[in-house]
Amino acid sequence: MTVRITGVDVHDVRFPTAAAGDGSDAINKGDYSATYVEVTTDAGVTGSGLTFTNGRGNELTCAAVEALAHHVTGRTVEEIAADQVGFWRSITADVQLRWLGPEKGVIHMASGALINAVWDLRARLAGKPMWRYLAEMPAGELVASIDFRHISDAITPGEAREILEKGTIGYAERLAELERDGFPAYTTSVGWLGYPDDKVRDLTRQAVADGWRAVKMKTGGPLEDDVRRAGIIRGELPDGALLMMDSNQVWDVDQAIAAMAELKAFDPYWIEEPTHADDVLGHARIARAVAPVRVATGEVAANRVIFKQLLQAGAIGVCQVDACRVAGVNEVLSILLLAAKFGVPVCPHSGGVGLCEYVQHLAIFDFLRVGRSLDGRMIEYVDHLHEHFTDPVTVADGRYRLPLLPGYSVEMKPESIAEFRFPDGPAWR
Amino acid sequence: MTVRITGVDVHDVRFPTAAAGDGSDAINKGDYSATYVEVTTDAGVTGSGLTFTNGRGNELTCAAVEALAHHVTGRTVEEIAADQVGFWRSITADVQLRWLGPEKGVIHMASGALINAVWDLRARLAGKPMWRYLAEMPAGELVASIDFRHISDAITPGEAREILEKGTIGYAERLAELERDGFPAYTTSVGWLGYPDDKVRDLTRQAVADGWRAVKMKTGGPLEDDVRRAGIIRGELPDGALLMMDSNQVWDVDQAIAAMAELKAFDPYWIEEPTHADDVLGHARIARAVAPVRVATGEVAANRVIFKQLLQAGAIGVCQVDACRVAGVNEVLSILLLAAKFGVPVCPHSGGVGLCEYVQHLAIFDFLRVGRSLDGRMIEYVDHLHEHFTDPVTVADGRYRLPLLPGYSVEMKPESIAEFRFPDGPAWR
Known part of the structure; x- marks a missing residue:
C-alpha cells in the first residue's frame, strides 16, 4: 500500500509561562511555544512533529515550515524511506533556503519539525512507538538514514554500521x-x-x-x-x-x-x-x-x-x-x-x-x-x-x-x- | 537636536537571477534578494540597511525584522549612540528571540539589516560616508560599540583600543x-x-x-x-x-x-x-x-x-x-x-x-x-x-x-x- 502525503499544516501554539518565572534562566525568559506540524495523508493517518521555541518569533519557524513544505507534500512514504538522504537534503540543502542557515537557527529548527512529523507518520504506520521502530530497524537502514556529508572525517558509514550491529547483542x-x-x-x-x-x-x-x-x-x-x-x-x-x-x-x-x-x-x-x-x-x-x-x-x-x-x-x-x-x-x-x-x-x-x-x-x-x-x-x-x-x-x-x-x-x-x-x-x- | 526613530519599514525585494546561472555555485542557485529596511525619523532623514538572501525565504528575514523592530522604534539616535552595547544586545539577546539563533541564521541576519540601517542613519546625520564616519571616530567610542562578551578570551577592550589608537598614526x-x-x-x-x-x-x-x-x-x-x-x-x-x-x-x-x-x-x-x-x-x-x-x-x-x-x-x-x-x-x-x-x-x-x-x-x-x-x-x-x-x-x-x-x-x-x-x-x- 502506497501512502502519499497530501498536505502540511502548521500551528503557532504558545503557552504563557514567562509570567510565572518558569523556565527563567540566565539568558531566556520565555513563553514556551511550539511550531506544531501535522502531515496529512491519503491513508487517513497523520504524522505530528514540532519544534520548541521561546515565545515571540514562533511565527518565524512556522513560516519556515511553510517555505519548506513543498519538499514534503505529494511525496509517498515509500519513496522517502527508499531515499532518506535525498529527502533530508531536499529540505536541509535547498539551493535557496540553505543560505538562511546554513543548517542552523530558524530554518533548521523548522526542518526538524517537518522531518520529525514524517518520522512520526512512519512509526504510526508501522504501529510502533518511535524507540521501538528505530531499535528494530536493520543497521543498514539506519545507516542509510544518515547524511555523512561533513562528518565523514569523524565517523564513516562502516563504523556507524558496526556500532549498530553490536547493538543487537544483548x-x-x-x-x-x-x-x-x-x-x-x-x-x-x-x-x-x-x-x-x-x-x-x-x-x-x-x-x-x-x-x-x-x-x-x-x-x-x-x-x-x-x-x-x-x-x-x-x-x-x-x-x-x-x-x-x-x-x-x-x-x-x-x-x-x-x-x-x-x-x-x-x-x-x-x-x-x-x-x-x-x-x-x-x-x-x-x-x-x-x-x-x-x-x-x-x-x-x-x-x-x-x-x-x-x-x-x-x-x-x-x-x-x-x-x-x-x-x-x-x-x-x-x-x-x-x-x-x-x-x-x-x-x-x-x-x-x-x-x-x-x-x-x-x-x-x-x-x-x-x-x-x-x-x-x-x-x-x-x-x-x-x-x-x-x-x-x-x-x-x-x-x-x-x-x-x-x-x-x-x-x-x-x-x-x-x-x-x-x-x-x-x-x- | 534629538532625532527620534519613528518607524521601521521592511521590503521583500528579489531579483530573478537564478535563470541566468549568475551566482550559481556548488551549493546555491539563487535569486539574489534583499531584506531591505528603512528606519524613519522625526527629522525627515531616513537610514537604510539590508541583508542579502538567496531568493525563497526572504520573507523569513523580513518577518524577523518586524519581530525585532520594537527594539528600535521610539528610540533616539543619541540614546543609541550613548549605549551601543545595550542597544545591540536588546536586539541580539532578546530573551525570547535569542532562542531562534542564538546569534545565527535568520534572526541574526535580520539584526544585521536593522542595526546597519541605524548606522546608516547616524552617518547621514553626520554628513559622512560610513568609512569616514568610522575612521574619524575616537578609539574609545569605537571600543564602546563592541560587545566583548564571548570574545574576551581572545581580545580585550584594552587591546582593541590600542590597535585603534595605532590606527591614527599615518x-x-x-x-x-x-x-x-x-x-x-x-x-x-x-x-x-x-x-x-x-x-x-x-x-x-x-x-x-x-x-x-x-x-x-x-x-x-x-x-x-x-x-x-x-x-x-x-x-x-x-x-x-x-x-x-x-x-x-x-x-x-x-x-x-x-x-x-x-x-x-x-x-x-x-x-x-x-x-x-x-x-x-x-x-x-x-x-x-x-x-x-x-x-x-x-x-x-x-x-x-x-x-x-x-x-x-x-x-x-x-x-x-x-x-x-x-x-x-x-x-x-x-x-x-x-x-x-x-x-x-x-x-x-x-x-x-x-x-x-x-x-x-x-x-x-x-x-x-x-x-x-x-x-x-x-x-x-x-x-x-x-x-x-x-x-x-x-x-x-x-x-x-x-x-x-x-x-x-x-x-x-x-x-x-x-x-x-x-x-x-x-x-x-
Whole structure:
C-alpha cells in the first residue's frame, strides 16, 4: 500500500509561562511555544512533529515550515524511506533556503519539525512507538538514514554500521531492564533563576521525597546568588545525589573557569552551557580547567558539525542533543553515533514543551542499539505542559516509563491547540 | 537636536537571477534578494540597511525584522549612540528571540539589516560616508560599540583600543593613497558553475582586458571539471595574476585536502569555503594540509564567536567577513579587530546584491584604522545589480574608488523596490 502525503499544516501554539518565572534562566525568559506540524495523508493517518521555541518569533519557524513544505507534500512514504538522504537534503540543502542557515537557527529548527512529523507518520504506520521502530530497524537502514556529508572525517558509514550491529547483542536483556525499571531521569524544576530561595528549598525537598536523586539548578546569575542557592539545594539532597548546574551560555570562557572554581565546593556533576554555544574551543578549555566536573552542552548546538567538533576537541563529557533543534531523527542518529564513537554519554536536552515526550524515545533507542549502557545516562525532566499531549510521558520515582503507543509522542490535543493558538486562541485574546 | 526613530519599514525585494546561472555555485542557485529596511525619523532623514538572501525565504528575514523592530522604534539616535552595547544586545539577546539563533541564521541576519540601517542613519546625520564616519571616530567610542562578551578570551577592550589608537598614526598618508589609487579588488564574475567553458574563457579574457589581475572561480563540481576550468582561466591570466578558488562548503574535510592536491597545479592564491562553514577544526586541518595555499572563509560564518575560533585555531589565512550576515557594524568591528590581533588580512565577502556597496566602507575603514596595510587585501567585486542603488560602487582598473556620499551606500532606488518587490512587483507578476 502506497501512502502519499497530501498536505502540511502548521500551528503557532504558545503557552504563557514567562509570567510565572518558569523556565527563567540566565539568558531566556520565555513563553514556551511550539511550531506544531501535522502531515496529512491519503491513508487517513497523520504524522505530528514540532519544534520548541521561546515565545515571540514562533511565527518565524512556522513560516519556515511553510517555505519548506513543498519538499514534503505529494511525496509517498515509500519513496522517502527508499531515499532518506535525498529527502533530508531536499529540505536541509535547498539551493535557496540553505543560505538562511546554513543548517542552523530558524530554518533548521523548522526542518526538524517537518522531518520529525514524517518520522512520526512512519512509526504510526508501522504501529510502533518511535524507540521501538528505530531499535528494530536493520543497521543498514539506519545507516542509510544518515547524511555523512561533513562528518565523514569523524565517523564513516562502516563504523556507524558496526556500532549498530553490536547493538543487537544483548538487546533483549536491555529492553527487559527498561521495561522493569524505566529509564533514569533528573529534574530541572527545582532551581529556575526566577524562583525565590524558599521556593527552591521547598521544591528540592519535595523532589527528594518524590524519589529524585539527580537535580539541576540554574547558575549564571550573580556568583554569590549561585553559591547561596547551590548551598540550599545541596543541603537538601541526600548523600550521593547528583547536582547539575546550567549557566545557559552567560559566561565568558575565563569567567566560567573562575566561577566553577567556587561552585565546585558543591560537587557539581556537570556544568552545562558554561559559555556561548558556538564556542567549541572555549568549551574545550573550560573542560580541561574544571575536570573532573564534566562540561555538558547541546540544547542549542546547531547541527551535527558542531557536535562532531565538540567530540573531536574533547570539549564535552555529556552530549545533550535536542530532538528538534537539529533536523530531526536523521541528524539525531548521526549525533548518537558520533557520541558513541567518542565514548561520551548522551543525556538529551528536554523541558520546554513536548521535549520530554520526544527525547525519551531517543534515549531509549540509544541505550538499546547505540550506547548500550545506562552509566551516566539520564533524561532531563521538567514537570510542565505534559497535559497538552495525547500520549504524555509517565515518570515515577525519578524514572521514565517506556512509552507504548505508536509514534513519536508529540501529538497535541486539538483542544490545547485551539486554546493556545497564537494570536487568536482564547488564552491570548 | 534629538532625532527620534519613528518607524521601521521592511521590503521583500528579489531579483530573478537564478535563470541566468549568475551566482550559481556548488551549493546555491539563487535569486539574489534583499531584506531591505528603512528606519524613519522625526527629522525627515531616513537610514537604510539590508541583508542579502538567496531568493525563497526572504520573507523569513523580513518577518524577523518586524519581530525585532520594537527594539528600535521610539528610540533616539543619541540614546543609541550613548549605549551601543545595550542597544545591540536588546536586539541580539532578546530573551525570547535569542532562542531562534542564538546569534545565527535568520534572526541574526535580520539584526544585521536593522542595526546597519541605524548606522546608516547616524552617518547621514553626520554628513559622512560610513568609512569616514568610522575612521574619524575616537578609539574609545569605537571600543564602546563592541560587545566583548564571548570574545574576551581572545581580545580585550584594552587591546582593541590600542590597535585603534595605532590606527591614527599615518592615517593621512593612507587616506591619500586610497584617494589616489582606490582600493584593490578582485572579480568573481568569470567562473560561476552555471557558465559553459566558452563563456568562462571569454569572461576571463575580458576581465584581463579590463585591468583585473585577481579573479575567482567556483570549484566543488566534479573534480575533472574544476581542473579543466582552472586550466582555462589560468591560461588566460597574465603572469603574476591571482586565481582564487571557492567551493562553497561542498567538500568533506578529507575530500577538500585531496581535491586541493590536484588543484594546486594552478597555483591558487586561496581556497574559499573548502568545507562546512561551522567546521573550525576541519578548516584548521585543511589549512595545515594545503599550505602555502591560504584557507579563506566567512560569508556564512555566523558570528564573532566563530571568527574568534577560526583565528585561534589558525584555520584561516584570509578573513572574509560579510557586512550583514553578522549583526551589523558593531559586530563587524569586533571581527576586524580580532583579525588584526591575529595578523590575518580581511578581504570581505561581497557580490549578491548590495554587498559591494556595503563592504567597500568596511575594507577602507580597516585599512585606515585597523589593519593599516593593503598587503593581501582585496574587496570582492561582482558586476551585478549595482544599478538599483542611489550610490553604486565605482570600480575602475580593478580597484574600488572611494564612495563620497553620506551613509552606507545601500539605499535602493524607489523604482527598483517597486519593480522587484516580491510577490507583487511587475518583475514577479
